[in-house]
Amino acid sequence: MQAQFDNGSFWFDSLPGSLLPAPVETLPAHVDIAIVGAGYTGLWTAYYLSQLAPSLSIAVFEANTIGFGASGRNGGWCMGTAMGVDQLLAQPARAAQGLAIARAMQQTVDEIGEVCAKEGIDCHFKKGGTLTVATRHFDVPLMQQRIKAHQAQGFDAEDFVWLNADESKRRVGMQPNHGALYTPHCASIHPAHLVKGLGRVLRNRGVSIYEQTAVSRIHQHELVTSRGVVKAAKILRATEGYTDSIEGQKRQLLPLYSMMVATEPLSKSVWDAIGLRQRETFGDARRVTIYGQRTQDDRLAFGGRAGYYYGSKRKAVIDPQDPMLDHVARNLKGLFPVLQGAAITHRWGGLMGVPRHWRPFVTFDRVTGIGSAGGYVGEGVGASNLAARVLADLTLGRDTALTKLAWVDDVARRWEPEPFRWLGAGAIQWFGDRADRQEFQTGKRSRFWGGLFNQFVG
Numbered sequence: 001m002q003a004q005f006d007n008g009s010f011w012f013d014s015l016p017g018s019l020l021p022a023p024v025e026t027l028p029a030h031v032d033i034a035i036v037g038a039g040y041t042g043l044w045t046a047y048y049l050s051q052l053a054p055s056l057s058i059a060v061f062e063a064n065t066i067g068f069g070a071s072g073r074n075g076g077w078c079m080g081t082a083m084g085v086d087q088l089l090a091q092p093a094r095a096a097q098g099l100a101i102a103r104a105m106q107q108t109v110d111e112i113g114e115v116c117a118k119e120g121i122d123c124h125f126k127k128g129g130t131l132t133v134a135t136r137h138f139d140v141p142l143m144q145q146r147i148k149a150h151q152a153q154g155f156d157a158e159d160f161v162w163l164n165a166d167e168s169k170r171r172v173g174m175q176p177n178h179g180a181l182y183t184p185h186c187a188s189i190h191p192a193h194l195v196k197g198l199g200r201v202l203r204n205r206g207v208s209i210y211e212q213t214a215v216s217r218i219h220q221h222e223l224v225t226s227r228g229v230v231k232a233a234k235i236l237r238a239t240e241g242y243t244d245s246i247e248g249q250k251r252q253l254l255p256l257y258s259m260m261v262a263t264e265p266l267s268k269s270v271w272d273a274i275g276l277r278q279r280e281t282f283g284d285a286r287r288v289t290i291y292g293q294r295t296q297d298d299r300l301a302f303g304g305r306a307g308y309y310y311g312s313k314r315k316a317v318i319d320p321q322d323p324m325l326d327h328v329a330r331n332l333k334g335l336f337p338v339l340q341g342a343a344i345t346h347r348w349g350g351l352m353g354v355p356r357h358w359r360p361f362v363t364f365d366r367v368t369g370i371g372s373a374g375g376y377v378g379e380g381v382g383a384s385n386l387a388a389r390v391l392a393d394l395t396l397g398r399d400t401a402l403t404k405l406a407w408v409d410d411v412a413r414r415w416e417p418e419p420f421r422w423l424g425a426g427a428i429q430w431f432g433d434r435a436d437r438q439e440f441q442t443g444k445r446s447r448f449w450g451g452l453f454n455q456f457v458g
C-alpha cells in the first residue's frame with residue numbers, strides 16, 4: 001500500500017514516519033479557490049493566498065500524495081536564478097526585465113529560508129552558494145567573461161565571483177577543476193522536508209488538501225475529479241510535467257526526465273578530500289546538466305538530466321535498475337575518484353515540465369477565473385516560490401511589482417505532435433551529449449554540435 005505513495009527517492013526514504021497520505025475526506029461542493037497539484041507551486045500558491053486573503057476557502061487537489069512529483073524528489077538546489085534569465089539579459093531591450101527577475105530570484109532564496117524558519121519547517125536549508133566548476137580549460141575565459149558581462153548588466157561584484165584553481169579545489173575536490181564561478185545565491189535543501197512541511201503548515205492554517213484525488217477536467221468554475229465534481233470561483237493549475245493528464249492540456253509541457261543517485265553517508269576523511277564544507281551545491285558548464293549537493297547527513301546526492309519518452313509517456317517512478325542511472329553513478333565517480341569504493345544506496349528519477357520556449361510562465365484569466373504557473377525546466381525549487389507569489393497576486397487582482405515581471409502571460413505555444421516532438425527532444429539530447437563528449441575528449445569547444453544544440457534549445 002505504502003509503495004504506491006513512495007516516489008523512490010532518498011528524500012522520501014529519509015522522511016520519518018509513514019508515507020501514507022491523510023485519510024480521504026468527503027469533497028466540498030464549492031470552494032473559493034481550487035488548486036490542482038500539491039507540489040511546491042500549488043502549495044506555495046495556497047500559502048500566500050491564505051496569508052493575503054485568510055477568509056477565502058482554499059482547497060488543493062492532488063492525484064497522489066503531497067510532494068509525489070518533482071518537488072519531493074529533486075536535487076535540492078534552491079537557486080537564486082531561473083531558466084530564461086540569461087536570454088533576457090543578453091537582449092539590450094529586455095535586459096532590465098531579466099535583471100528584475102534575477103533580483104527577485106536572489107531574494108526568493110532568502111524568502112524561502114525565512115518562511116521555513118518562521119513556520120518551523122526544518123528542510124535542512126543552508127545557503128552555501130553554488131560552484132560551477134570549469135572542468136575544461138576553455139571554460140575559464142568563458143566564465144571570466146561571463147562575470148564581467150554580469151557586472152556590466154548591473155549585478156554586484158559579490159553576486160558572481162571567480163575562484164582560481166587552488167581556491168576552487170579547496171572548495172570542491174572535483175576532477176578536473178581549473179577554477180569555478182561562485183555565486184552565493186543558492187541554498188541546499190532536503191526537498192521532501194520542504195514540501196511535506198508546507199503541507200503541514202497549510203493544513204494547520206485550515207487549507208484543505210485532498211490527496212488521491214486526480215483532476216481530469218477543468219471547466220470555468222468547475223473541476224472534475226476522480227472523486228466527484230467541485231465548483232470553484234477560481235481554479236489554478238500547478239501540475240508541471242504532469243499537465244497533459246488533464247483533458248485539453250496535451251502538448252503544453254513536455255515531461256523531461258532527470259535522474260539521481262545518493263551515496264551512503266561518507267566518512268570524515270572522504271569529506272576532507274571533497275570539501276563542500278558550506279554544503280555548496282555544485283555542477284559544471286556542460287550542456288547536459290549535472291548537479292550535486294552534500295546532504296545534511298553527509299551523503300553526496302548527485303543527478304543529471306536524462307531523456308524524454310515517446311508520446312510524452314509519464315513514469316510514476318523510475319526503475320532503480322534503469323541504465324540511465326548507471327550513467328549518472330559513473331559520472332559521479334569519475335568526477336570524484338575518492339568515491340570509487342563508496343556505496344550508492346539510492347537511485348531514482350522524476351519528470352520536470354518543459355514549455356516550448358524553455359522558460360517559466362504565470363498566467364491568470366480574470367474572465368474565466370482559471371490560472372496556472374510552471375515551466376521551470378528543472379530549475380523550479382526557488383522559481384516555484386516566486387511564481388506562486390505572482391500567481392497569488394494575479395488571482396486576487398493585486399497590481400504589484402511582482403505582477404509586472406516578464407513571466408506574466410508569457411505562455412508558450414504547444415509542442416509539436418509526435419513523432420516531431422520525440423525527434424526534437426531526442427535531437428537536443430543527442431547534440432548536447434555529442435558536443436559535451438567531444439569537448440571533454442579534445443579540450444576544445446564543439447562549434448558544430450554545440451551550435452546545433454543551441455539552435456534547437458533556442
Ligand SMILES: Cc1cc2nc3c(=O)[nH]c(=O)nc-3n(C[C@H](O)[C@H](O)[C@H](O)COP(=O)(O)OP(=O)(O)OC[C@H]3O[C@@H](n4cnc5c(N)ncnc54)[C@H](O)[C@@H]3O)c2cc1C
Binds near residue numbers: 037061064079238384
Ligand atoms: C530528479 C529531479 C531533480 C531536480 N533538481 C532540481 C534542483 O536541484 N533545483 C531546482 O530548482 N529544480 C530541480 N528540479 C525541478 C523541480 O523539482 C521542479 O521544477 C519543481 O519541483 C516543480 O514543482 P511543481 O509543484 O510545479 O511540480 P511537481 O512537484 O511536479 O508537482 C505537481 C503535482 O501535481 C500532481 N498532479 C499532476 N497531475 C494532476 C492531476 N491531474 N490532478 C491532481 N494532481 C495532479 C502531481 O502528482 C504532483 O504532485 C528537479 C526535478 C527532478 C525531477
